[in-house]
Amino acid sequence: MGIVIRGGTVVTAEQTQRADVYCEDGLIKAVGADLDVPAGTETVEAGGCFVMPGGIDPHTHMELPFMGTVTTEDFFSGTAAGFAGGTTTIIDFVIPNPKQSLMEAYHTWRGWAEKAAGDYSFHVAVTWWDETVRADMGTLVADHGVNSFKHFMAYKNAIMADDEVLVNSFQRCLELGAIPTVHAENGELVFQLQKKLLAQGMTGPEAHPLSRPPEVEGEAANRAIQVAKVFGVPVYIVHVSAKEALEAITRGQDGGQRVFGEVLAGHLLIDDSVYRNPDWDYAAGHVMSPPFRSKEHQDALWRGLQAGHLHTTATDHCCFCAEQKAMGRNDFTKIPNGTAGIEDRMTALWTHGVNTGRLTMNEFVAITSANAAKIFNLYPRKGSVSVGADADLVVWDPAATKTISAKTQMQKVGLNIFEGMTVTGTPAYTLSQGRIVHALGESRAVRGAGRYVNRPAFPTVYEAVKKRNALNMPTPVAR
Amino acid sequence: MGIVIRGGTVVTAEQTQRADVYCEDGLIKAVGADLDVPAGTETVEAGGCFVMPGGIDPHTHMELPFMGTVTTEDFFSGTAAGFAGGTTTIIDFVIPNPKQSLMEAYHTWRGWAEKAAGDYSFHVAVTWWDETVRADMGTLVADHGVNSFKHFMAYKNAIMADDEVLVNSFQRCLELGAIPTVHAENGELVFQLQKKLLAQGMTGPEAHPLSRPPEVEGEAANRAIQVAKVFGVPVYIVHVSAKEALEAITRGQDGGQRVFGEVLAGHLLIDDSVYRNPDWDYAAGHVMSPPFRSKEHQDALWRGLQAGHLHTTATDHCCFCAEQKAMGRNDFTKIPNGTAGIEDRMTALWTHGVNTGRLTMNEFVAITSANAAKIFNLYPRKGSVSVGADADLVVWDPAATKTISAKTQMQKVGLNIFEGMTVTGTPAYTLSQGRIVHALGESRAVRGAGRYVNRPAFPTVYEAVKKRNALNMPTPVAR
């Protein structure tokens, strides 16, 4: 039995048009005015609403193992919270320990994710290097639908990828047609700043941003981008929070390079005053890396998003409860890093992006859904409202308003970084695979209904990259 | 009777897919694999080819009156030459004399254009200012499908718009939901440099670029963009040729402003050595404004196009024959400014853009067609391959090769600025309004078949602009 969304205005990254959308078998079957639909078709009334592709959050950490425990949000609860916010697809991370087999880690995460209510995929982290890693990367791309690999430039003595790992892995990505992604913070600097701050008696969460100043991020972003440039590899920088990193991205793009940037809703909207809040739990609850920054950086990020230097928005959804955060009560370096947001990303961005005239609605779809789909080669299956696409849709009510609060959220975490923010424009209905999974504030998420989404290698950008690199092959001088 | 394009790969700004395209009544009726079509449908075999939206050239001057004569290319020959190159829509310019009524000029140009073979529209120039100009702008937008107005910052003592005209007209555009466009060269500087060069005995065409150095363009572009910023108006800079102008555009965009940039195929591919050619006719044949620049500027323009700072490509197609050019034999300031290009734009950009890996095919469609359609509010009627769109299509053979020459061109002018360039990737078939208008090198253009295309006011960008300006309204201090 199908479902039809009637009377809405379909908004995609390209255009805005009055149209009905008919879905069946999990797919969009028709888009057009006054569609004829089979008898028995369920109807969603979308008058006054916008019908948009479901959001894609390309950066989440559900059920992440950490210090003998796991984040409080699992793949089911997390994807269900995503539905509440209009997000229907996540790309999470497989993070092997150094020396751990990538394949083994991958299968572990696949197991955990089976409970997901919404569709999901995985970036796989490269945290070390040897020939088995190189081989496993090949297997993951060829046989397991992975087309992106993550590199942490921070977290020295743990999962940090040094220049040797970066250079090897980036070259391997180029061979495989995969996108290297980078958490850009200079791990050595963080390590030494932490030491210095603790030595200065700075043990509280207010030291966290001081241990990771913008330069630490800008340096690493620039380094990753230069490495990519030297080998002709496209590169994607996750959670850009500092104008210095944005500038490094912009320089790369303006120099003809293929560089993609992701920004978190939190970094766009929260500033670093939270770390000097007298309430330790509140301050610690905002500890994440990179940290929230001053307003100057927020302004820069918004402009970067408007100008197209940043392509995607995410959350880095990674939930730790107050008890977990309290592990770092006497030492800020031991506070688990992470904040939530998957439930609020789209409404917060609509309110502060579309309602303020920073973004058009089409740009909103691009940065919440279509661009991620294109970069990670899911388009038009995801990120579009077109015949044949997955029926992942959100019916958006631009007039609906609410105040965000941890008290009323689905997210499994005690603190909401957007607490008290009044938003205008929220999901009325969310559809995943052609089924209503969230309706007028009520969850209809089904445990295990989510599917693993294969992402083919060689996204469009590679078409250009390969030609460019071929033209740039060196030639010897005959002597 | 319909026509179906079979077996091709449809390439749009968003995606690439194997699909047939069925057209009828001048419109695209279906896009999909293995389409069922009515009996009697004409078939175009597109195996191995790409099917793309017909090109839009947003900057041409057909049949431009000049010094008692007119450019050699009229609306029929010019649009037919466009078909040969895959371009199916032009936006030309109505240029009133100072003190001439805008409405009168508009109707004059409409009359001339009736012979066009392809669809066309008009930017209208604002070359002076009073209340009738203000009123006529309103009439043109309300009743005549004009949504863009052109401003020449050069040509002192002729059609130059000084700051007073700019400021008035830009504010009027904002009220009307129209896009101001700008020819950015500081007319006072050009005037004084011409005088100085002539006084130095520099009378030949090699003085032309010296009278319009990059600073002259950069200054004007920056000025127009700042004027636009101060009043919150979107702005479009035509024929960006200098990196200084590109940088002004980039600064505007990176500062959150809505600025669009156009670049000519010629400025991307021809350098300023042409002006020092010992053959006067050759040098004079390349005289246009802004002039061709050094390779450093070409590199910058390509990077600006790749990075998305420049949105559209055009030709400024404006043909003068050798006799006309010879009017300036003893004084370079009297050489009529203009060069051709509508027939070669797409193939030259494909060869040097797509084949070199600078652009993906999707980006090629964006910069030759879709972006112009979006900015000037023709999308998705033009610039897309979608059901309901005008059936303006080009079937592109990526393997076909030829050498560009004035000897073999349709363009009515003796000199081709791309003379001798070997291109790979050319149109096999061009369709306008669902009819084949150019097939395998043979023109089937029909005089007068082209239609005037109305462009509605308030393109998408205005959705954001209006909200932004409303938020920025000043408030008095209560005292």
Place this chain on the structure above:
Amino acid sequence: MGIVIRGGTVVTAEQTQRADVYCEDGLIKAVGADLDVPAGTETVEAGGCFVMPGGIDPHTHMELPFMGTVTTEDFFSGTAAGFAGGTTTIIDFVIPNPKQSLMEAYHTWRGWAEKAAGDYSFHVAVTWWDETVRADMGTLVADHGVNSFKHFMAYKNAIMADDEVLVNSFQRCLELGAIPTVHAENGELVFQLQKKLLAQGMTGPEAHPLSRPPEVEGEAANRAIQVAKVFGVPVYIVHVSAKEALEAITRGQDGGQRVFGEVLAGHLLIDDSVYRNPDWDYAAGHVMSPPFRSKEHQDALWRGLQAGHLHTTATDHCCFCAEQKAMGRNDFTKIPNGTAGIEDRMTALWTHGVNTGRLTMNEFVAITSANAAKIFNLYPRKGSVSVGADADLVVWDPAATKTISAKTQMQKVGLNIFEGMTVTGTPAYTLSQGRIVHALGESRAVRGAGRYVNRPAFPTVYEAVKKRNALNMPTPVAR
């Protein structure tokens, strides 16, 4: 009879050294450790103090005629207030009315200035253009020691220099070896914004900064610099207040151009919140052009000063009392523009520049004295502590502290923009022409003791400029 300054540390733009300074006949006669001096020499004990060249304020408006009255500070009171703050030389402005002879205006100002207590010189404004202006510029340079000409890009319908004036005057400056200086604000934009704001009911001083936003200044600065570049002329931008203008200067310098920038102490230290003060007199008292800006601009100006993009600091000292300001009570465009500062410039910059580690002491001397002397060709007569130089010195007590207030100032104006600022580091003694003119808070200024200072043409920068321009001469193609 001579005077010796004993036991101090001499600080110049180049170095810091323990040395005595012996002065006689208005000149420095010796600099060295433990100087032998003639019997009867007066001694100034400078233990614990720094001995620096007296400050040069290259931008003041003493006794400026305005709307039938004059600014409250005349050349005597103004230069005496300068002594109190360590400033011993001013460069004021001759401002002819449009159509008024430059020579006539020059002589008028020379007459007014005879009462000055300290040395002075004049920039002469070019407010219109014809052949007599060209000729008078030549006379002023050849016979009257003028080597700089001022251009107001603002003040439409009054003293505004449009592009035609700019281009003619800049070229004339180049012939004469003079420095063109520029008040950079786009007069047309100011004019139209004033009209628009008044139409919106914005009549109070809070509208003043809105009528002159940073873009207005950035545009004009960029334009002046591009004009200068095209003709190979050095250029000096007065009172840079906006980061956009600073960026235009920086671009010029980084492109190989000779561009100088001046910044006011006020723009470095006061922000635009003053205009929204509920007290009209207070807000109006801060009305000057360009207006005070947000903190973001202040930060940028400090960085520009540190990085060497800005060379000089000034005050634009231009005093209007509350009654004069009140002329604009119902219309902010009628509030006389101007604020004071000559008494506080050096101590405010020491406190916020040297004491904060933004500037070394040597850099402090450069930006308060030596750089102005070099640019305007007074060095080493002014701006140095060297044998043969004018004995204009300040003995600076880095430990002395005070709180700035209109109540305790010498400046003849009711409001001090630095009111309440506690400064550390103030002049203990000021010497002009080898005489103590201010000692331990007490003025010893002598009416009429100041001298007009001739500034020769062709300052050092012209040595390079002339060679560069000669190399860049165009050559015709032989045909």
Place this chain on the structure above:
Amino acid sequence: MGIVIRGGTVVTAEQTQRADVYCEDGLIKAVGADLDVPAGTETVEAGGCFVMPGGIDPHTHMELPFMGTVTTEDFFSGTAAGFAGGTTTIIDFVIPNPKQSLMEAYHTWRGWAEKAAGDYSFHVAVTWWDETVRADMGTLVADHGVNSFKHFMAYKNAIMADDEVLVNSFQRCLELGAIPTVHAENGELVFQLQKKLLAQGMTGPEAHPLSRPPEVEGEAANRAIQVAKVFGVPVYIVHVSAKEALEAITRGQDGGQRVFGEVLAGHLLIDDSVYRNPDWDYAAGHVMSPPFRSKEHQDALWRGLQAGHLHTTATDHCCFCAEQKAMGRNDFTKIPNGTAGIEDRMTALWTHGVNTGRLTMNEFVAITSANAAKIFNLYPRKGSVSVGADADLVVWDPAATKTISAKTQMQKVGLNIFEGMTVTGTPAYTLSQGRIVHALGESRAVRGAGRYVNRPAFPTVYEAVKKRNALNMPTPVAR
């Protein structure tokens, strides 16, 4: 017995004046017009000449041990060649092997240097890290007149300093009041590019620049500067050759940081076409790191020098003969890196800097002498023409002309990178310690006459740096 330089024009970084210079006991004793000098004083006639401070080359490698041999130029021949070119002081490098004691290496170099004809000092390289290194740095500063430490970011598996070494050493420099200097190339990238190029069959010297593209340098420069910023340390980048590195420096400076840049005469004047010369010896003779670059980079370097972003000029004088270069005949990575230049630096820069109008003469003195003296705390002992300064002087004949050639040079190396360059403006006389050491083309250098020059810690810049860092100390939140 003294010596007087008569009738010349003294040019310093600050000013130009007609003056005689009298020297005695190795020091300047008087500067002034028509000096009275003791009977028996030797006279140098300097009519028509400029008298300037002797050049300082802050980057040389005399007698550098390498692969069991040493560079062909020793401290005597090298400093004598410097005299021929007007350079009277060098700062060379002590380069300990990893794990070698800094003190041991320092004393070894001191021994080698005893034969020097001119004054010299040493930067000491930090090539590894442990507590003994930290301690030795303290000893070198406290007891041995060292105030700068060098870090090689290139040369993986040899002397490369990784981030851990950088961060530790930079912090140590801050404690000691020393300046960290950096050879900025990313060693990992060089290593991998060398491997890749060899694997592609690129074994000749044309592969050398490809293994060290501009990004490799820009990345490292940016990284070093960010590390310095995070800890508030001033930093000096040696041999800046790429615009990317210059831009990193400029960003640092414009952000308020204390960053110094050095550029080699070779990088300003030689382009990378040398590496594709069909003569292997010629190409290999130009192998140095960073390599010579394309003209675009040269232009950027000149502009950086003019704009004050680069402060010093050097040579990296490091001579290998053709036999030594031939060690890399089958593998470009084995060609010893280094080129000569100390004899030609000043005349080449005068010809292409002063004679072209890029630099004034005062700026020439700044970038060849005074700035190095200020940065490395030798001013005014070196770098000035002032009473009490070392009598290291060059009498410069601006009219003298010659053609540079290896055949006629003093430098002990077979190839001159400036071969065939005609220069105008050369030293007539060079004085060191008040003695003529080179006169009208004839060397009078004395083996062992040079002195080791102590450089005190805490150069002027530290005055500001310390205050700034104190203000930036973090404060905990009371909870």
